[in-house]
Amino acid sequence: MSADMIRLVLADDQHLVRLGLRMLCDSADDVEVVGEASDGHEATRLVAEHRPDVVLMDLRMPRVDGITATRRIAASHPATRVVALTTFDDDDHLYPALAAGAAGFLTKDAPPPDILDAIRRAANDETPFTREILARLVTRALHAHLPPEPRGPSLPPLTSRERDVLAMVGAGLSNREIAEALHVGVTTVKTHVTNLMRKTGCPNRIRLALLAATTGAAPE
Structure with missing residues (x-):
């Protein structure tokens, strides 16, 4: 395995979604899927076991949801970057994911190159948000919902x-x-x-x- 290989955990309760994401990641020379989880509890366990660089985290999962799992991973394994992956591009999902410690936010209908780009940017300590989502964050900040630094x-x-x-x-x-x-x-x-x-x-x-x-x- 190359030293530059990005180690990835996929977390989604839908098997077909995980299968599609794995096929996409397997097509990339620099991404290795080291584990798959069907709920947040399993995702947290896999992160502790494999110490991946990035987790693609579905937000709506049984037992332990993606928001709770993201919060736990951010607290116990801060070097692992969580990218929220959800069907819903709305503030009810965006802000809780961000508050929990997600490093990025994508919707499941994002083009495959954008998903791979988000994985690489997260592994590179960048913040993979679309410009539209970033603009919403900025607008919300300007209205004092998410204030800038103290x-x-x-x-x-x-x-x-x-x-x-x-x-x-x-x-x-x-x-x-x-x-x-x-x-x-x-x-x-x-x-x-x-x-x-x-x-x-x-x-x-x-x-x-x-x-x-x-x-x-x-x-x-």
Whole structure:
């Protein structure tokens, strides 16, 4: 197995959905499915056993639902990134998943390349949300439902390049897209994002995006 192989657990109570996802992941050279779960309890156990990089987590499952499982995994295995995968693209599912610690949110009708891209972005410590979902998060934040960091809406001193990166994070661009736009390496972008999190106190990319919006750093 390559050192760059992404270890993945699939969690969905529908066998046919898991089968389709496994076939999709088996078609990728850099993704290995190390376990399948039909409920949140089993998903949590598999994470403890296999320590995967990413979990694709259905939210509506019997015994233990995906929200509860996500919360447990985020608390006990923070290195494992959970991407919520649901039939329903609505706030009743989005915000609980985010509050539980999900690193991303996709609907099951997402195109297969988008699902693989989300797995890779999650494994790369990015936040796989569609731009439409990110825009909803920002709108909700601006209405104070999900406030930005406790620091308030002011930015600490940033370099001009850090401000550029912050604005692009706020626009929903991936590290690779930012690197291409700024003509720098992906590793350089990762360093800027890490520095931004340290300087602003934002614990993740979602909070950086919200901070960008609420301070005017992100484009309209």
